[in-house]
Amino acid sequence: MDPVIILVEPQLGENIGMAARAMANFGVTDLRLVRPRDGWPSEKARNAASRADHVIGKTLKFETVEEAVADLDFVYATTARQRDMLKTVRHPVEAAQILRTTVNTGGKVGIMFGRERWGLNNDEVALANEILTLPVDPDFSSLNIAQAVLIICYEWRMSGSDREAALPFETPDVPRASKEDMVRLFDHFEEALDEVGFFRPPEKRQHMVQNLRTILQKGDWAEQEVRTLRGVVAALQRRHERSRQ
Amino acid sequence: MDPVIILVEPQLGENIGMAARAMANFGVTDLRLVRPRDGWPSEKARNAASRADHVIGKTLKFETVEEAVADLDFVYATTARQRDMLKTVRHPVEAAQILRTTVNTGGKVGIMFGRERWGLNNDEVALANEILTLPVDPDFSSLNIAQAVLIICYEWRMSGSDREAALPFETPDVPRASKEDMVRLFDHFEEALDEVGFFRPPEKRQHMVQNLRTILQKGDWAEQEVRTLRGVVAALQRRHERSRQ
Numbered sequence: 001m002d003p004v005i006i007l008v009e010p011q012l013g014e015n016i017g018m019a020a021r022a023m024a025n026f027g028v029t030d031l032r033l034v035r036p037r038d039g040w041p042s043e044k045a046r047n048a049a050s051r052a053d054h055v056i057g058k059t060l061k062f063e064t065v066e067e068a069v070a071d072l073d074f075v076y077a078t079t080a081r082q083r084d085m086l087k088t089v090r091h092p093v094e095a096a097q098i099l100r101t102t103v104n105t106g107g108k109v110g111i112m113f114g115r116e117r118w119g120l121n122n123d124e125v126a127l128a129n130e131i132l133t134l135p136v137d138p139d140f141s142s143l144n145i146a147q148a149v150l151i152i153c154y155e156w157r158m159s160g161s162d163r164e165a166a167l168p169f170e171t172p173d174v175p176r177a178s179k180e181d182m183v184r185l186f187d188h189f190e191e192a193l194d195e196v197g198f199f200r201p202p203e204k205r206q207h208m209v210q211n212l213r214t215i216l217q218k219g220d221w222a223e224q225e226v227r228t229l230r231g232v233v234a235a236l237q238r239r240h241e242r243s244r245q
Numbered sequence: 246m247d248p249v250i251i252l253v254e255p256q257l258g259e260n261i262g263m264a265a266r267a268m269a270n271f272g273v274t275d276l277r278l279v280r281p282r283d284g285w286p287s288e289k290a291r292n293a294a295s296r297a298d299h300v301i302g303k304t305l306k307f308e309t310v311e312e313a314v315a316d317l318d319f320v321y322a323t324t325a326r327q328r329d330m331l332k333t334v335r336h337p338v339e340a341a342q343i344l345r346t347t348v349n350t351g352g353k354v355g356i357m358f359g360r361e362r363w364g365l366n367n368d369e370v371a372l373a374n375e376i377l378t379l380p381v382d383p384d385f386s387s388l389n390i391a392q393a394v395l396i397i398c399y400e401w402r403m404s405g406s407d408r409e410a411a412l413p414f415e416t417p418d419v420p421r422a423s424k425e426d427m428v429r430l431f432d433h434f435e436e437a438l439d440e441v442g443f444f445r446p447p448e449k450r451q452h453m454v455q456n457l458r459t460i461l462q463k464g465d466w467a468e469q470e471v472r473t474l475r476g477v478v479a480a481l482q483r484r485h486e487r488s489r490q
Contacts, residue, residue: 022392027382052385093403135402137272140297147267150392151399157380158338168383169327171334189477198480215473218464222331225460232434232457235443236481 001103003156004030004110005149006068006075008124011037011116017048017056018146019113024052026153031059032068032110065112065124073107074099077120077128078148080141085122088130092152095132096159111152113145177226185226185233186213192233246348248401249275249355250394251313251320253369256282256361262293262301263391264358269297271398276304277313277355310357310369311428318352318421319344319465322365322373323393325386329452330367330459333375337397340377341404352421356397358390371455372424374462422471430471431458433478440482 005023010016010033020031033040040061049056062068069075076095077087090098099109112128114120125131134151136143143151177185190199190209199205219225250268255261255278265276278285285306294301307313314320321340322332335343344354357373359365370376379396381388388396422430435444435454444450464470 024385025379025381025388025392027385050387134270135399136270137402140269140272142295143270147270147392147395150395154380154396157382161380167334167336167378167380168325168386169334169378172331174331193477193480196480196483198477211470211473212477215464215466215470218466218470219460220463221460225331225456225463228456228460232438232443235438235441238441 001108002028002030003099003103004032004072004108005153006032006034006065006110006112007036007145008034008065008068008112008120009037009115010145013038013042013044014048015116015145016042016059017045017050017052018144019149020045020049020052020055020059022146022150023153024049024055025150026157028153028156029055029058031055033059033061034065034068035063036061065127069110069112069127071108072110074102074109075128076109076111076130076132077125078111078113078132078134078152079119079125080133080136080143081119083122083125083131085125085131087125087128090130090132092132092134092155093159095130095152096155098130099156100159113148116145174222174224177221177223181223181226182217185216185230188230188233189216192237195237246353247273247275248344248348249277249317249353250398251277251279251310251355251357252281252390253279253310253313253357253365254282254360255390258283258287258289259293260361260390261287261304262290262295262297263389264394265290265294265297265300265304267391267395268398269294269300270395271402273398273401274300274303276300278304278306279310279313280308281306310372311424314355314357314372315423315425315428316353317355317424319347319354320373320424321354321356321375321377322370323356323358323377323379323397324364324370325378325381325388326364328367328370328376330370330376330455332370332373332459332462335375335377337377337379337400338404340375340397341400343375344401345404347421353423358393361390367455368451371458371462372428374465419467419469422466422468426468426471427462430461430475430478433475434461437478437482 007016007019046056102109112120193199199208252261252264291301347354357365438444444453
């Protein structure tokens with residue numbers, strides 16, 4: 001059970017579609033509209049949703065906010081400005097955790113978003129359990145609806161899974177080079193550099209070797225990467241041998 | 246010092262403007278464009294930025310990705326699909342923390358975003374230190390550029406509230422190698438390896454170069470360490486020249 005996203009009197013079909021797409025990006029699919037200005041269904045919305053048809057297709061339209069939230073147990077009102085109400089104000093991270101806990105205990109939850117121009121009115125905010133606001137720059141706080149929906153659905157998704165598991169793909173899982181591999185790489189490098197008289201003067205050799213080993217150590221390389229590097233050194237060495245003959 | 250946002254070959258001015266607005270929402274203001282299709286400056290971008298003129302006004306345009314990242318010390322490549330590279334893949338939360346730590350130790354950081362249609366190519370990804378991807382629904386993973394920028398700038402802003410625990414002692418504070426230093430190291434290595442015919446067969450060269458750059462990238466080396474490595478390559482090269490005579 002994911003949260004229901006409620007857009008109150010959205011004006012532009014494009015914004016409804018972009019909100020639907022933002023929801024779909026993070027696996028949220030229940031969209032409700034209260035008195036969309038240009039009516040519903042909307043071609044502009046479907047186009048802007050760019051293939052989030054599974055969201056657009058089951059979007060519900062309501063005449064009042066009260067009806068739109070009637071079956072929900074816990075609702076957030078999103079707002080960018082402070083209201084003269086004694087309501088708890090939450091950051092998206094905390095809000096997502098509270099919604100997750102409510103859902104996990106059998107509750108049905110929703111998040112209300114207001115009009116493009118001036119958001120939700122105080123009567124609508126008053127219907128919500130708590131207020132949700134975003135940590136925007138106070139000097140540039142106007143987010144469009146789709147972007148507010150995006151961030152909140154992103155936090156919802158994160159609250160549900162450990163982060164790595166939520167990623168579409170992960171760092172390739174390849175065996176790390178062992179210290180033995182690394183020491184072979186060190187020896188190989190140092191042999192090649194001795195051949196070309198790199199470590200001069202001799203009394204500096206130990207310190208130069210320590211530096212080089214520190215540098216090579218930083219790579220935290222995979223086995224196959226260390227093999228590649230040894231191939232590099234070998235290639236440069238073979239050239240010497242060839243050219244010596 | 247906030248991260249630099251780099252858009253590679255953005256097609257639509259609207260997307261550039263929406264990205265600028267998303268940056269401004271979270272206090273990020275340095276935008277760089279590589280070969281924007283419709284040129285720069287762009288009226289469409291300025292309109293879509295809806296008053297994020299402080300971002301649009303100082304946006305820089307570059308001809309190549311290498312130039313766009315030359316002065317940066319640590320760069321993320323954002324991508325929605327897995328690449329055949331042994332690069333570390335980070336979630337936005339971890340990436341923001343890594344960027345914050347780098348900035349706090351004097352590093353200059355950036356985040357690259359690809360084209361609307363097909364993102365960054367592998368050569369561009371190979372230039373980055375690590376890969377950044379978003380925890381989207383694998384069945385609906387296409388985010389537009391502005392929304393990817395929005396979420397990452399949001400996490401950047403959130404990472405600022407974290408405090409680093411005081412350590413008994415710290416990593417020596419030495420200047421990190423810039424991307425320019427790294428690209429010189431890449432070129433130097435590849436030149437030396439071309440001399441010895443390492444990149445065979447020719448059609449494999451590009452992929453071998455990408456692997457080698459990925460390997461060298463992992464060191465996160467200081468300027469002086471990259472100088473040492475170039476000395477290593479030069480020593481091995483000089484030997485060839487001498488022995489060729």
